[in-house]
Amino acid sequence: MRVLHLFKVSHYAEKARWALDHKRLAYRKHEVLFGAGQVLLKLRTGSRQVPVLEDDGRVVVGSTAILDHLDARYPESPLWPADPEQKAAAREAVAWADEKIGKGVRGYLLATARHDPRLRGAAGIARLLGPGLIQMASDYCGYDSLELAEKDFPQVLLELKSRLGTSAYLVGDRFSAADLTACSLINPLYGPPASPLRNRWTRQRPPLASDPAFAPVFDWFDHIYQKHRRP
Ligand SMILES: N[C@@H](CCC(=O)N[C@@H](CS)C(=O)NCC(=O)O)C(=O)O
Known part of the structure; x- marks a missing residue:
């Protein structure tokens, strides 16, 4: 098994x-x-x-x-595009999402948790972490400081928005490893209804999603999860 x-x-x-x-x-x-x-x-x-x-x-x-x-x-239901150019684009997008979204979400959550004890508990970030330990954890997220992490993450979302443009998918016109990666990695911040990781905290869209600049990105997460996340 x-x-x-x-x-x-x-x-x-x-x-x-x-x-x-x-x-x-x-x-x-x-x-x-x-x-x-x-x-x-x-x-x-x-x-x-x-x-x-x-x-x-x-x-x-x-x-x-x-x-x-x-x-x-298991070649059925492929994750990577067959076309070599699109495959290379998907690899680049996955590496970008791993680095920027994966680490950025962690840093952003830790940074906002400093001001919000409710988030410290509900997001699953160790309830006992005090502001001092959280500061130390910024190293783990790859940031010099949590201030930087907090400031940086909205830029990451804006880059994601511009990578998407008017397309429904990050690469080409079908779902790929790139969409799967970007959407999985945003989960600690916001779990769309179809996400198995949805919890008390992630059920709410984060405050920055109420900014119209980011709303299309969060709509996209909802859509990809709903359409492509098989249970
Ligand atoms: N590049 C790795 C990152 C994996 C990663 O960061 N895993 C975290 C959990 S989200 C972990 O195991 N952290 C524990 C540790 O580093 O000790 C991947 O894509 O799988």
Whole structure:
């Protein structure tokens, strides 16, 4: 049986889950515990980070590697475009989303959590983190400071909006790994109705979504989840 090692709240793990669900592949979810669970994961798979997929004796570490593995082994319902130029564009978009949205969402949530204890609890960010520890966590998100993370993230959303333009998809005219990646990674901030990671906090669109400049991006998330997120 395939096993996907994950944290329940991990947005990179949502990317892997979505890919498996998209291909209608059965798998068991193994929820890794922070700390001790990661030590065991490292012993078993060589990685302390999730997601990790075990598929028929093969260990695949990292969300994009999992997408590649699944497309190579189970070509039905492809995630990557067949056309080489579009495939290269999708790879670039996935790498951009991994870096900018994946890390940016984390930084932005931690930054806003400093002023909002309710968000600290509801977003699943350790309830006990005080402002000092949250500041230290900015390193983990790859930002020099959380002020920067807070300021930067709206720019990331604007770039996403301009990458989309008037198209329904990030690359070409069909759903691909690029849309799946961008939408999975936004999840800790906002979980559209069709998202399995939707929780008490993510049920509400974040305050910045009420700015008309960002509304089209959030409408796009809703649409992609509704149309392409197989349960
Ligand atoms: N580039 C990796 C990123 C994975 C990642 O950042 N995983 C986080 C959870 S969202 C993690 O396991 N963090 C625990 C740690 O770094 O110790 C991927 O695409 O899978």
